[in-house]
Amino acid sequence: MTESAVRLVICDDHAVVRAGLLALLSSAPGIEVIGEAGNGPEAIALAERLRPDVVLMDLQLGGDMDGAEATRRITEFASPTPRVLVLTTYDTDADISRAIAAGATGYLLKAESPEELFAAIHAAAQGKTALSPPVAHRVMAQMRNPRPTLTARELDILAQLARGLGNREIARALHISEATVKTHLGRIYDKLAVDTRAAAVAVAKEQRLLP
Template sequence: MTERVRVIVVDDHAVVRAGLRALLGGDEGVEFVGEARTAGEAVRLAGAHRPDVVLMDLQLGDGVDGVEATRRLRALEDPPQVLVLTTYDADTDINRAIDAGATGYLLKAGPPEELFQAIRSAARGQTTLSPEIASRLLRRSRSPEQALSDREVEILELLAQGLGNRDLARRLFISEATVKTHLVHIYTKLGVDSRVAAVNAAVERRLIRLDGTPPQR
């Protein structure tokens, strides 16, 4: 008999946790070993139950997001693989999660079979991405000259909060002239000619998200 993959679910919504618990319970290849609402609970559970895979939402309930929770889990002595399962599909979220050590990134809208396959792949240490995410990253890799740098994405996130050039310069510890140079590059890459248009284009292309959540870096 094939050994089952031990899984912990981390999500701040009880209904979502219950749904995933029921879904995972229907797969003979998966063993549900616990659920957590916060990053702290996730780390404690992982230390106690030694899961193979942690399904991680990005928005958690204790002020510490799923990216930081991922980083803490991957820093454990015997770290589990972390598979992000979220509704957020902005490039900045994807990049931060992968940089923190996530082995995969799935969207909650995907079919159950996609989740089960991803769990098995993650348990083997293999990277798994939702088809929509993989396609977008592939398109970006084919046009690297149009890809925004991390600094440019950060500036876009601050623009979305309404910061002017002077405030941007103070927040990022750079000169206003440097801010203006970054804006020129951003406008060129996005094919726009104003701050509002740049933010709108970035949201439409899922480079950043507007949900009232400040950027967390």
């Protein structure tokens, strides 16, 4: 590998997928895979220790942390901050919004060609936005018809609401205090113009804010 090669960490909770990506990317010009992780905490630890140029991040990960939360934590690192390129099969508005809100530089679907993946990795390393065409279409649609803008944490809490969890259960699931949950709920209600949990979930589904 040349000195200018993009240093990459892969994060996917399926070992077979990681092996496939490793085999594919090992032949890619100008890309060097320097680590692989099977969950969010592993990806964060590797990114902090190795400081790659790009982390290739799946969204749906096993365990208590998904790819959006791992992305948020990685993009909060002090300089040099790794870029995060999401590579997933999910293209709902909620998934896209959470990933972008968390700081992802790009959002690619696993259906894309190897050449498009290689190009997206290089673009991400340069800080350029890389979006699959269906994702770009959804982003443009959201811009034309703006929906309530919720933070990544508010979307997390909304997702827990949709599961029917109470404040205490949400606090435990997200490792935050009940007071913090209540604060976020108040902001969610304001943004969605509702005053009950059921109404918040209904509006979120209508606005495609939930996966």
